[in-house]
Structure formats: C-alpha cells, structure tokens
Amino acid sequence: MISAKQVADFQRDGVVKVEGIFTDWVDLMAAGVARNLANPSEYASENDVAEGRFFDDYCNWTRIPEFEQISRKSPTAELAATVMQSNTAQLYHDHVLVKDAGTPTPTPWHQDSPYYFVTGEQTVSMWMPLDPVQDASLRFIAGSHKWDRMVRPVSWSDDSDFYEGEHDWTPVPDPDKDPADMKVLEWPMNPGDAVLFDYRTVHGARGNLGKTSRRALSLRWLGDDARYIVRPGRTSPPFPGHEMTAGQRLREDWFPVIWDKTK
Ligand SMILES: O=C(O)CCC(=O)C(=O)O
Secondary structure (H helix, E strand, O other): OOOHHHHHHHHHHOEEEEOOOOHHHHHHHHHHHHHHHHOOOOOOEOOOOOOOOEEEEEOOOOOOHHHHHHHHHOOHHHHHHHHHOOOEEEEEEEEEEEEOOOEOOOEEEEOOHHHOOEEOOOEEEEEEEOOOEOOOOEEEEOOHHHOOOOEOOEOOOOOOEOOOOOOOOEOOOOOOOOOOOOOEEEOOEOOOOEEEEOOOOOEEEOOEOOOOOEEEEEEEEEOOOOEEOOOOOOOOOOOOOOOOOOOOOOOOOOOOEEEEOOO
C-alpha cells in the first residue's frame, strides 16, 4: 500500500504524499462531509473569515456513520500503522475542513502537536481532499517534526495565543520569507490522494482562490508510543471528562485501536 521509500520519506521529512489510495472511498467521504456540514457539532467553527467560508469541525465519527466506516474499513488504519512504523493504529479523531472557492484566508503555519494532549514519535494526520487542489493544498516545512521546540500555537481566527501565560514556544515561522532556511513541500492533489504527516510537522495552507470548494477529511492516528500529556490549558479537541493522567496510553473506549498487527 505504501513503498519502503515513502515510509523513509515520511520518517525523514515528516510528511509524504500517497496517490490514489482512497479513490474507492471518495464518495463515502463526500457523503460524510455533506452530513457533517448539514449537522455541525458544538465544535464546528467558521473561523471568522471576512470573505468566503472556512468551516471546520471535528470528533464526529461516533455520530456520522460514513466517518466510522472509513476509519474502520478503509486502508487508513493499516496505512497509518505502516508509515508510523507502529504495530497499532489508534483513532484519535476525525476533522473536516472546507475552504470555499474565493476564500483568501490562509491556514496559519502550525504543528498539530501543541494543540493536542498527546506526545510521542509515532503519530500521523492523514489529510484527504475531496476536490482537486493546486495552490490551496497543504504546505509542509520538511524536517520540522525534529525541531527541538514546539511552535507557538495560535487561534486560527485571530492569530492570538492559544494558551494563556508564558511558554517556551518557538515563534511561528514564515518559510516564504526565509526560503533559504526552510524547505517547503507541497503537491497538487486529487480526490483519492492523501498527505500523511507527523503531528509535529509544521504545516499551513494558502487561501482558496480557485473556482471550486476545497473539501477535506482528515483522520488523526496514534501509534504505539503515543501517550497522554498535560498541556497548559484546554486542548483542541478538548475531550471533556476524559480522566486520563500523564504518561497513560489514550483510553481505548474513546480512542479505539483499529489496526493491531500483533493480533
Ligand atoms: O485544511 C487546512 O487548511 C488545514 C488542515 C490542517 O491544518 C490539518 O489537517 O492539520
């Protein structure tokens, strides 16, 4: 499903593109995204954009059957375990991101990791577009998953600090200003393709100035070494009432292990 070279690219760069692996699943994903748009959860956000629309919502797989089916039955879990070099793949959450045509708002450069209550070397976010994307696809800073310090997490709506107080973050980078220091990886994508990236890989996206909407479903996976970590405030997603403690594997009744090579 993925070559040894692609796994090595992921390990080295923190991201890899896989083509055509979800072609048979695109219609089901699109049906799930349509259901989600029609029935947003309490976490849905319009991200305060001045022009166009940038909708996102997450943690809906227990109420959107298409997302549960894709998580359990499509190749995502096995692919996640393979690229993470993990025996297991545990579902963290689903995430829908829809940037309508004519939405100039960029997605800020960020890592997923500091927003999450998860630490570990074996994690992967899998972003799967449902429309062809050119300039508005995700962009990644190669090798940033190995940076010593995490990037300051910001609110997507207004760029303010995501957590209160002083913390040892590194400033949000701007690879377009410092192209000599940072290599950006980005690819045009088609429905059925996916980009797989480590939670620590810095990524962002341009606005969508194309003629079609840019719908995407992302599934976030945890590997063998992923553990709960306390962050300095409410995380995103927050998972209220989780009752986990630092160092613990994420509870399997909320975060199911969907792939286990040892069984
Ligand atoms: O779709 C976007 O613009 C951002 C997606 C993203 O940041 C993610 O999937 O982690």
